[in-house]
Amino acid sequence: MRLADASTVYRLTHFGTYAVVTILETALCLQHSWFSIYHDHVQLALHILRVLLLVWLCAITLELAPRISNTDEDSATPLYPGSERTPHGALPKLDLEGDSQTKGDNGRNASNEQLQRVEKLGGWWAYLKEFRIFLPYIIPARNKKFYFYGVIVILLILSDRASNMLGPRLLGDIVQQVYELQGTDQLPWRHILFLVFVIKIPHDLVLTPIQRGVLTRFNYWSYQSLFGFSFETIMGLSLEYHDNKKSGEVQEAINQARSLHKLVDDFIVIWIPFVLDVGLAFGYLTYLFDVYVGLVLITTYVCYGIVSYKLTPWVVKQGPAYKEAGRAAANIMSESIANWPAAFYFNRQDYQKCRFNDVTKRELWLETQVYDRRQILTIAHNLVLILGHCAAMLLAARRAVRRDKSVGDFVTLLMYWAILTKPLFTLQHVYKELIALTIDAEALLQLHQTEPTVVDAEDAKDLVFKGGKVEYRNVSFAYNGQKPVIKELNFTVPPGSTVAFVGQTGGGKTTTCDKLLFRGYDVSSGSILIDGQDIRHVTQHSLRETLGIVRQEQCFYNDTVLEVVRFARLEATNEEVYEACRNAAVHDQILRFPKGYQSMIGERGVKLSGGERQRLAIAQVFLRNPKIIVLDEATSTVDNVTESEIQDAFSRICEGRTTFVIAHRLSTVEHADQIFVLDQGRIAERGNHEQLLEIRGKYYDLWTKK
Known part of the structure; x- marks a missing residue:
């Protein structure tokens, strides 16, 4: 699929293809030599020759694989809707006022640019490596408890895999014994009690809650670290950036930290167990029946992946436009709340309502489009699973009817199939979420790749004050x-x-x-x-x-008068704050407030008059000295x-x-x-x-x- 869709040939993609074919050829070769009684030696020799040639091709492609330069100009420029370089390092401006066609074009452009960038970098793996700057914050390796909890998680994952393997086998044995004991008063007590008290109760009532509790702590740590890192980055950027930023867009970008830290949970809870389950199931079902049942399982996974690979880009095509509409709505809401007096004094409340309604209507329409496309993808996925399930049951039933295998083995296959295909319903969302996440996280990535235009020199020293010339x-x-x-x-x-x-x-x-x-x-x-x-x-x-x-325009936090003035010198005492306010000729006015110095001034000091705000700023300078x-x-x-x-x-x-x-x-x-x-x-x-x-x-x- 990768080779068919790529406009540029990548040797690593060839390697992946050769490696998959090598594994399948080896499996067929082993099955042919071990399970076939009347095997053809010439055909076996050809199988072995094909395997050797594929191994040689894998070695050649690895040796000649090109290395992607991290300094490539295109890879250095972060992707984001409207990703052209914006002045002063600010986030790209969203077209909040443009018509629907423009917004849709922006969304499609973002998706196309993303695919072009993936193509340029050599695949999704190289593209996702762009986000590695977040790894130290997503994975809290500096936290000493991380290693302790990490060992616990590994043990819990392994125990969960053992439970998934033993449960279906025991249930198959129970069904077989019930079938054999028909017409008697005997019951398979030992197997039933073992399944309930050794497998089900410890797994469902002990191990799973512990695992979720540990992973919840992982999520808290990674979120706190990543969110703090993002806030620190914002506060460390130069005035040049903040003069040109849009607060709503920046806040939306920082909020993507909530999505990024979910990668840890998805990787531990979904991907690692899924890979282990597939490997164990393929081996055990091949042992229990034959290689063909295992190949049916693998084929089902491959077809499921093909459907996901082909249809998911179409499903998420509306995603960028939908996300952009959401950011536009958030930005209009943020600006309308912050600048409410402008709408009030110019009598433009209805105009702002119309702007907001237009954006939200488009957002809801795009959300409906995304939902409908997801349903089509779900239908295609279910069709693949049904056909695979049917093929596996026919093969297993044929062996059971011929008495090569027992009814219990047939039930074991059915239980394994249910356990092994269940993660696919989760994985069908993971790929879509991964693409959507990268689009969302582009804003956060761009934010962190924005360099301050004013930085300390390497040999910078503290200013030595000598009088003030x-x-x-x-x-x-x-x-x-x-x-x-x-x-x-x-x-x-x-x-x-x-x-x-x-x-x-x-x-x-x-x-x-x-x-x-x-x-x-x-x-x-x-x-x-x-x-x-x-x-x-x-x-x-x-x-x-x-x-x-x-300054002529004051910037105040929404806090008490006392703390607003104290912000100029955090260690100042209350008396020093009072004295600074006296010097600024605002002390008496503050005492007339309902709560005096404990009165809240409102966002940006909106509860104060212009003169009061200015005198508070003067008081800050007196206090700062x-x-x-x-x-x-x-x-x-x-x-x-x-x-x-x-x-x-x-x-x-x-x-x-x-x-x-x-x-x-x-x-x-x-x-x-x-x-x-x-x-x-x-x-x-x-x-x-x-x-x-x-x-x-x-x-x-x-x-x-x-």
Whole structure:
């Protein structure tokens, strides 16, 4: 099947084919020589020659098997619907607004791209190796209990296999004895009691619950490890990524950790027992009847696999579109909840409802399509099992009618067939789940393959603070290689001085003082130095521990006022938090809240007014007590009285500290030591307040219009 479907020939695929044929030829050869009384020596010799040739072909294909390079460009790019490289390392954007045809095309493209990637890598095995980065987290090898429980699981699996082998044999013996004891008062007590108390009760009431309990712990460990790893990855990515992410898509990607850790359970509970059962059953049924019964069993498995291989891609073809519709619905719901005020004030609740309903209707329609196709696959699977069962019964019944085998042996075959085909009903879902899982997990894989754009240098050292001198040397910067927003900035901020940046919106003020100084982005050219140390050569942790900022848009967790302020310095006492709030002129306002400092502020501080949110952010800076301060429109949403109080507090906290001030209210920066007027990413004017007014340039125009 692999050779017929592949557009490129892979020697490992040839090897798999030759190996299977070798095993079957060997089995036929042995059966011919051992069980046939009137065998033909020439035919036997030809059988042996074919086996030797197949063994030689296997050796040749292994020797010449090509090695797949992990550095291949296509394999390095993770697959995901719309897998073209997205700016700043963000997850690819889902078409939430596109029509149904577009979404369906995206789903089909994902499936086609997946198959192309499998083809490119040389098969599913090479493709699945891409997910090996998750193995240390799926399999908790560092957990000491893992090895202890692992031994228990192995013993339980072996005992389960023994139970599966002995149970049908004992039941067959019981039926045979009942048949022979007909018309008497005797009962096969020994066999019945042995089956119940030695096989069934220990297996069903003791071993199986223990096995499930151990595997449940495995799942908990792997899920916790993988989920934590995913969260750590998100928190470790650069500002460049978070500026472009879609929270709903990222959350959906992280949630795929729940699916990935299920691989451990499937592998231990389904695959290992299945392989052992097939091997043992083939050997025992061949011994009990003949090789033909064993071959019927193997043929049934092979035909079942062919049906799965051929039909499953068709069944899961709608899977990517269905999953995409689910992600779209989750993203719309997440954004609608987070941005509810926008819908409220623009009176667009009905519009959002329509968007959500359209996506969910498509999701349900696709789910129905997937379900119908699965039913067709189930019918095909059942047909294979019925035909195989019929063939096995005819062979066994023929031996029993001829009295070559007993009725008990016939019953044993029937019981083995039920036990050995039962896992197939589970396995028919495993292949589909494996494909669907890889499509789902592509988002998680891409997330983990996203590299931070800002990383510590190998020789990075902690920043040594010597006063707070900041230098921008010929700094230029462009987002994602586009048009530069900062162009050849050169200025020096002496230790303990205050500099202000003013200018039109979009002039590059926040980029200069916030994103570049905090090293959310690295400069495109030039360098930024603090006390003579290039910030690219110091650790990010030590750099940001030195800095503090009050941003125009605050980011708060949904917690109490006390804990929100304490977030700036986790070890701070309650009294220190209260003092910081007094300095920010918000302490009295907090005391008027229903629960004071224990009041919840809501998601992103929605329960607070704009001025209260800004003053809480200022309180965080007072509590953090940084050595270098950035004030980005720190008083833009407070009234004049409060602004005066905050400015007095700022004068105290900024005294002796290097301070960057970004402001549109020029009255807040007129006492700055230096004022830089930014215009289209360049410094158009520089000087103090009086000097700039004398120039009568851009600053003068801004001052006269304030």
